Amino acid sequence: GQSLEQxxxxxxxxxxxxxxxxxxxxxxxxxLSWYQQHDGGAPTFLSxxxxxxxxxxxxxxxxxxxxxSYGYLLLQELQMKDSASYxxxxxxxxxxxxxxxxxxxxxxxxx
Amino acid sequence: DVKVTQSSRYLVKRTGEKxxxxxxxxxxxxxxxxxxxxxxxxxxxxxxxxxVKMKEKGDIPEGYSVSREKKERxxxxxxxxxxxxTSMYLCASTTAGGYYEQYFGPGTRLTxx
Numbered sequence: 709g710q711s712l713e714q715x716x717x718x719x720x721x722x723x724x725x726x727x728x729x730x731x732x733x734x735x736x737x738x739x740l741s742w743y744q745q746h747d748g749g750a751p752t753f754l755s756x757x758x759x760x761x762x763x764x765x766x767x768x769x770x771x772x773x774x775x776x777s778y779g780y781l782l783l784q785e786l787q788m789k790d791s792a793s794y795x796x797x798x799x800x801x802x803x804x805x806x807x808x809x810x811x812x813x814x815x816x817x818x819x
Numbered sequence: 820d821v822k823v824t825q826s827s828r829y830l831v832k833r834t835g836e837k838x839x840x841x842x843x844x845x846x847x848x849x850x851x852x853x854x855x856x857x858x859x860x861x862x863x864x865x866x867x868x869x870x871v872k873m874k875e876k877g878d879i880p881e882g883y884s885v886s887r888e889k890k891e892r893x894x895x896x897x898x899x900x901x902x903x904x905t906s907m908y909l910c911a912s913t914t915a916g917g918y919y920e921q922y923f924g925p926g927t928r929l930t931x932x
Contacts, residue, residue, distance in 0.1 A: 716859075739919055741919040741920070743921075749925070750823075750909065750923035750924060751909070751911075751921075751923045753919075753922075758919075797919070799918050799919045804875075805918070806852065806864055806867050806918070807918060807919065809861050809863075810861060811859065811860060812861050812862075
């Protein structure tokens with residue numbers, strides 16, 4: 709089967725840094741994506757890691773280690789608007805195989 | 820601007836009714852997907868399509884069917900709605916090579932009574 713593990717909930721203080729981890733066990737691995745979903749909204753794409761290492765996009769960064777089957781999303785200078793659910797998703801191959809999503813991490817940013 | 824639209828934000832149906840959920844994308848994307856989202860279970864893939872008139876089962880296809888007669892439109896059909904199909908339904912699309920970046924519609928919250 710396919711398995712993506714991420715914490716169900718994380719709480720962090722405004723202005724701080726938070727890391728959301730994702731560990732995967734899938735039949736094949738091509739890359740790791742991250743999505744953000746606010747309450748009542750649609751998931752939106754944040755980042756993609758096809759290679760090991762860190763990808764930075766503004767306050768958000770994403771990291772991948774293929775050897776450890778592990779990745780994380782790093783959010784810096786947290787803002788209240790970052791309160792949302794965050795999903796990791798594995799792309800298993802380069803073809804038409806759908807993403808496998810984790811169950812999501814609910815991030816609450818508090819003052 | 821990229822856009823995926825779904826026919827309804829909220830829908831209430833009775834048990835046994837046939838239900839149609841429509842999804843339209845204006846990005847000329849080849850691939851389209853239907854998910855359901857339930858608390859604590861994340862996004863679960865129902866069906867997907869990588870071309871017109873093509874469809875593939877996802878993880879939870881039972882009780883659902885789909886139709887894709889035109890490239891921009893992907894319909895999800897509940898042949899005989901049941902209460903356990905009460906859920907948020909999300910449609911998504913992506914280009915043929917861009918599976919990692921999916922564009923989602925706003926969702927349809929379906930309640931079956």
